[in-house]
Every structure is written in structure tokens, then in C-alpha cells.
Amino acid sequence: MKKGIITLLVLSFLTIGCIPKHEGVQTEETADIFPDYTEVVIPSNIAPLNFDINNEGGGFVTTISGEKSGELTVKGRKVRISLKEWKSLVEANKGADLLFRIDLKREGKWIRLSQFKCHVAEDPIDEYLVYRLLAPSYEFYTAFSIRERDLSNGKDREVYNNRMHYNPKEQQCMNCHQFQNYRTENWQMHVRQVLGGTVIITGDESRKVNLKTDSTISAGVYPAWHPKEKLIAYSVNKTRQFFHVKNIHKLEVQDPASDLILYDIDRNEVSKIADDPMAFETFPTWSPDGKYLYYSSARQPEIATLPSDSIAICFDKIYYDIVRRSFNQETRTFGDEEVVFDAKSLNLSAMEPRISPDGKYLLFSLGEYGTFHIWHRGSDIWVKDLETGDVWPLEDANSADADSFHNWSSNGRWIVFTSRRDDGLFTRVYFSYFDAQGKAHKAFMLPSANPSGKGDNVYSYNVPEFTIEPVRQSVKDLSKIISQPAGRANFAGE
């Protein structure tokens, strides 16, 4: 009797530990999963692609088989994959496909949905992504953070949060974190309002500096680290927002004035790069060799001859081109402006130029007008081949909603960008594989432990920046730097 009970217990334990195989009747029904990971190309070092199944039914069993070898099975509507099993499966299938089979029980019978696949690229993605997490608010905010995601295992940690110096009477904003050459040795971020200033970290040294001088229109805004020198190009912007009464875009962000400056970290010195009063220069970025500075530039619309208020009236007539200037590293001087992509002639606006690490491609977001395309539903990501001059949209990666704020991985094979495709408001991070032929493949959402598309996640992810190593400072380290008073930058020639 006793033996029988023990045997029964052991058998029960073994049965519970295994997931029974279900050979459902094959159907044409496609898998409705969130996030949509069907037919995407993924890096071999990515964290598990957890997803939820939305098809009607019960008793879900998902089997993921490698084209070369290996298989794993997950039970349930919420497909949560073990990191260890996933890693070995993906590693074994580099350059091959992963086949996803979903069996589900409906009206007492098992059926099998149409199989879908993911292709595992040979090219890895940079291990870390640093991004900002906040609710999609407009002017006010209380709590948000800059965070770091380990893309290989999904671990997420806080880099800094704005409650570290909580002040009930004044908000603290931080933005524009940026790293030199994908490394975290040299990087910067801005802090606005409470304890405002630009935090610049160079190796073991750090400083907080106020980049506003009497000769420039604001402190530094959008940054671009020179790839080789301790130099940061910034746009300086007078930015304002206004709210549409009924326009679906809801919000317009405008720069009634903007110029470019160069900050020499060693000299603590700001100099001007471009300050044409009739032009709006913004979103600088360096070519990987550091010989060119690319940026977006728009001319003041003719109907708005100067008073900056009139810019609001003609907000939909402001078109930015992508332009560039050569840079002489010896003399630290810039050449004349030359147009790289003429968006104005198309009555379109091109923002956020980013040059691929091999220097061959220019990536930018293209919208109907203005800056800040994340608020423009028609905004898409485009690419220009700088050798042939060909320009094309990333058709398979773009969506019907706003796609913007993109960056290249350090090997130039992955593009990260933000998109509002899921619900039109909450911005999510997407990745797309950019192959050697210049084709961007279907984009997939940043994997996460609980990727529910419903009420759980009401935050937006923005400013995604790849790094190849973790940020070296803790929240407390940054808090200490931020609590220091900001030193003043000098203006060259003063």
C-alpha cells in the first residue's frame, strides 16, 4: 500500500513536471499574438520573446523548434519562456529559423494554428539599451526615470530617477542621455529645473555645467558626442509647445529659434557652429569618422518674417532639410552648409539624422512638417545611401502611426526606434534588422518579462540609445553629481 502511494506520488510529480504533447488538427487560422513576433528577424543574443496569445480557446501549448536543432514548449496563453532554454535554442540556430507552433483547445478539440517563424540573424545586437520611461504627459510630470535594459536577459535597472531630488514645488526633468561611441566611459545627460545643468561624465571625472552663455539662446539641448574628441555638438533651442483644440496630433512642439554650438569639454568652452537667425538648426549628429556634422535645418517660413509668435500660426509650413558641414579636427572649424536631403522641396520635414557606423547610410525620420515627429502620426523612418544618393522608406519596419527617434547599433545591423503603432499614444521601443543590402526587416518590440498590451503598461519609452556596456554610475552616484551646483561654461572669445 505504502509503496503504491509513493509510486503514485512520483508518477504524479513527473506528470506535472512535463507538458503533454498535443497534436492539434492543422488549421489556416493565424496566430494573434502580442507583441507581434511573427516573421521577424531577431539577434542571436536577444532575451526571450515572451508574448500573449489572443486567439480564442483554452489549454494553449506553444512549441518553438529550431530549424537546426532544439525545441522548447510553453503552456498557457501567456507564453513566458525560460531564459536558459531560450538561450540554448537561439544559440544553436544562428542563421536559421525558429518555428512557432501553437496548439489550443476549442470546443473540446485540439487545433493547431498556422505556424510562424522568426529568423535568427548571425549579427548580435548591442547588449544594453538606455532609455527614458515616463507617462505620455505634455508639460507636467512627477515621476520618471532613465533606465538600462540588458537586451540579452531582459534585466532592467534604474540609472537615475527624478524623485532623488524631489521638490514638491518644482519639477525635475532629465533628458538627452548620450554616449560616446556606444561606450559608457564618456556620456552626458541634462537635468532641467530643480538642480538643472548638463551632467558630463568623462571616465572617472564628472561635472555639472550650465551651457547657457550670454551669447547663445539656451543651454545645450540635443547632444552629439564627437566620436574621437572630447567635444559635444549641441543644438540650442527656444522650445515651446501648443495644444491643438481638435487636431488628432494633439500637441505641437516648436523651436521658434535654434542654433548649433560646440562644447569643448577640456576647455569648458562653448563656440558657435551655426546661428543664422532666419534658420532653425537642430538635432546634430557626427559622421563616424568625425569629419562631418549632420543636422536638420529649416528656413523661417516667408509668411513669418520674424516675430516668433507667428511661427505657431504657420506650424505646418516649417520643413526641415538634412544638411551637413565638414569639420577640421585640427583647427576645430566648420565648412559651409551643404544639403544632404532636400525635404523642403517635397513639402516634408526630415529630422534626427543618424549615420550608420560604416558611414554608408543616413537614417532619418520624415514627417509632414515641423520637428518632434513623435507627435506626427504620419512620421516614418527613411534611409539614404550616401554613396549612391538613393533614398527609401523602411517599409517593412514603419507603421501607420508615428515612428521616430532611431539609432544604429554599433555593428550597423540593428536599428532601434520608438513607435506608437500599438495604440497611438504610448511609445514603445522597436528593433529592425538592417541587412547588408540595405533592407530593414519587420520590426519587433523590445522583449519584456510581461509584455501585456492592455492596462499594465501605461508608460512611454523614449530616447533609446544602444551601449555595449552598462552605465558605470549608480543612481546615488548620479544623484551626488546632480546635487552639485552647475559650473558656468565660457563662451569662446569672451
Next chain:
Amino acid sequence: MNKKYLSIPVYVAMAAVLFLKLGVVRKLFELSLWPDMTFYMNLGLQPGVALPVFGSILTQIGGIPIIGIILVLASLFALTAVIRTLHQTPGTALIPAVFAFLFIAGFDYSLYVFRAQGLLFSQTLGLICAALIILWWVRSEGKFSEILCPVLTALAGYPLIGAYSLLALLGIFIKALSRKRWLAALLAVALGVLVPILYTHFVFTHIDTRYTFLAGLPYMDFVDNHRRFIPLGIAMASVALLPSISFKESVQRIMSPVVTVLLLACIVVLSYWNRNYHLEINMQHAIERNDWDKVLKLASKSENPTRVIVMYRNIALLNKGQLCDKMFTYPNESIGIDTPAQISQTEVCAPTVFFYNGLINYSTRWAWEMSMMFQRTLERYKYQAKVALFTGKENPALVEKYLDIIGRNMYQRRWVRKYRSYLQDPSLLVKDPEYIMFRQLDRFEELKYMSSAVVENTINNHFLLQEHPEGVMLDLSLAAAMTAKDIEMFWYYYDMLLDTGRRIPTHVGEAAILFAYIGRNQAEIDAVARDLGGTGSPIVRRFISFSSKASAGNTGSFKEEFGDTYWYYSYFVKSITTD
């Protein structure tokens, strides 16, 4: 009175106050959501996290005000019960519960700007936990657990209940001193100081260390309104002190009834009773149920209404088709809200007022701004959901997302079913009264620039900028011109009104004859008089009486005689200021 029954009048009084504040209780429940775990996981796990989480859960369970009131009273009763086992005097044992209650009953306009979640229950729960820990220590005196209790309180209590674990350690310290348990006293004080510092140094590295010893308390809400937290401070102090205080039987006999009477007086006097505040909350509820008669009935109860009440009343009048007939029959002064809290009238009412005036982008904007600045609430999500649905251009997934969040509250399932059915079958949406009104208010061209910082100015400017308003839009444009005393725009809209052939509303007639009179243009006066039905019309006859008294400087009885006219507003109400 038998000392056993001393607590009865106190609980009856607290229940009565809560019933009188039923609207506020309902509002407090609508200000809450199921605990947003992503908030805690993504944006920082704080010491004391169990209190807002369980506070929010209890708030959700009490979604019906009566159940909510019972839950509040039950939590206070539990606090008294624990204290009563530690402290023998029945009257004084009521102090923590009464002051915890007064913390809640003292909520004023600041409830619109609470940052702390689950505040209705979280602090009472903290007090109960602290009292229970002290009780555990008292019962374990002389045993090993006398040492274990403070150690566990510090190590496990601080992450879960934050400052309330420190309150328990303080209580243990005082009690240990009184019993000369020197080691326990020393341990309690050492742990109370060191453990929070170590936790914030090694575990909670992402929190502002200035608030190490305040974790779990609503310190983010201690802004310019400190007196609101005095009752909570008293409740905390009494939990720490009462277990170590005892009175002789003879003193108890006198003290208990005296303290009970004093506490009863405190319950009545220290609760927040501002009439406009309670009316605004009830009016908003009635607006959201489209009960326009109730809105007007509530408005009539205020003699000195705030601008919020005036705007709410105007929404009801608009929906009853009486805006330009009755809007100036009501006091129209620039009465502000009575609170030391940093809060504007715009923050109190913007999502509601913008929504019911058809400026739904601004409604959703303010709902988000308030959610971000303070906290996400059921009420704010409802506006987000309705706006996303009404625009028809938003992604249905966004509406679903909001409905999913709202639907987690078991009492909101019917509301969610209604709006989900609109999403699934748009033919149902077009029959929705709010949507029908919205479609009438949405007939305007995009304006390219307008500030939405102050709700009343924005609405008036919006309707004054309309070039071709029709129907209710024309009523609102006329109302805006009259409110702003903008004579030029008034005549512009007045001519449009005449072109429609519609009846001239009372205030429009009053404004027309007044502005014609001010212009000293006899032909215009005659024309207006004709529009109003000739010199025998009630408006013209009344205006003659008004103007003759005004000419004679006989203005003493103007308010009684003409307080319900536009003339009174035009002459005696200075330009309206709202914030």
C-alpha cells in the same frame, strides 16, 4: 454611562460625518485604482510599499460609498481594539482612531492633488500595524521574542510599512523604558536609527535620503498645507505613547467621559465643512450622470459660488437649452476655492469643464497632466477613454487599454460594458446623449494657437473666436461675449442669431438693449426694442426701470431688483478672474 459604551457615540459621530460627506467618500474611491504595480516595479519600490498597495486594494473593494464607509469605520474600530488591549482607559484609547478619522475627514481640495495612493486606508493600516507590533512586544516581555520583535520590526517592517515600523520601535522604546528593559530600549532605538539608513544605502538606493524616516507617509503631499497632517501626527504620537500611559481607576472614571466629549467636539469641529467644496464634488458627479436638474438644484444651495460651481451650472443650463436665459440669474463673482493647498480651479475642474464644452483635446490633456503631476485615477481614465472614443480617429486599442484599466474595478464593469459596446457598434455611440452634444460642440475649424492654462479663459476665448457658430455653439459664443462684455463680438453673434429666426433668449435681449443704450444710438435702441417685441415687452419695460434708477443714481436696491439680469452683471461684477 458604562465605559464599555463610551465608544458608541464616537463611532456614531464618525459615521454621521462620513454620511454627510458621502460625495467626498465617493470621490475618494473614484480617485483610486487597483494598485498600479508597474508604477512600483518601473518607477521605484519604496520602503513602506505595502501601505499604498493595500490601501488601494481596500479602496477598490469599497467602491460603493456605503460599503466604503463601513470599511473606513471597520479599520478605525480595529485600531481602537488593538489600542484598547494596550491601554486601559476607554476614552483615551479612542484618540488614535479619532485622529486617524480626522485626517480623512479633514481632506480638503488637496484631494485633487494627492500624490500618495490609497490614502483613505493606508495610514490607518500603518497605525494598526504599529499598534500590533507594540502589542506583540508587550506580550513577549521576558522571552526571546522581546529581542526578536524589534529586530524583525526593523528588518521586515521598514521595507513593508516604512515609518510605521519606526513608530512601533518608538512605542517599544518608550514602553521598555517605563519597564526598565534597558536592552530592549537600546535595541529599539538603535535599530530604528540604523536600519533605515542601511536600507536606503544598500537596498533602496534609488530614493531620496531626505525622506528615509518618512517612508510610507504621504510626505509628497506635505505641501503648503501642513495643518492637514496634524491629526495624523497626533494619531501617530498617541499610538506610541498610550501603551505606556496608565491612569488610576478614579482618574479613568472622570477622564474617559471628558475625553470622549472632547473627541466628539473634535469630530464635528475639525472635519472640513466648506460648502462649495462639497457642492462641487456632488455637482461633478451629477454632471457625469447627465442629471442636469440635480446640478442646478445643487448650485442653488450656494450663495457665494466659486467659479467652478458657476461653470458646472452653465454646463447644466447649456444641456437644458437655458444658458442664455438663466446664466446671469446666479451670483457671478470671482470667488476662489478655500484651501491653503497649492491648487487652482483649473486643476479642480479642467477635465470635466473642457469635456462638456466640447474641447476634448484639452480635457484629455488635463486628465493626463493631473495624472502625471499627481496620480492616475479612475475618474481621469474615464475622461481619457471617452475622449479617445469620441474623436473616432484614435486607435481602438487605446480605448480598450483605458477600458481594461477601468474595468479592473468591480463596480465599474457596467460603465465599461457600455463604452465597449460603443466601440464594437458605433451605431450605439451616435445615440449617446454626451456624444450627441459633443458633435454639436465640435463644429469648428482647428484653431492654431490657444493656451489652455486657465480653463474659463480658454473656453471664453474659444467661443469668442468662432466665426460661424451654429446652434449651441452660437449660444456659447453669445454667452462668452456677454461674460467678457465684448460688445463688438456680441453684435456680431446677435446678428447671426436674428438671421436664424430663433427666439431671443432673455440675457441676450438684456445685453442687446443695454449695449444699444450704451452706444447712444436711438435707431439701434429702437431696432432692438422691435426685436424684443416692442416697448411693451417685459425686457424693455424692465430696462426702462433699470436705466431710470441708474440715471438717478438710485442703486441701493439693484441687487434685489435686478440681480437676475445681465445688466447687474455688466455694471456690478468686475472682470472675472479664475486660476
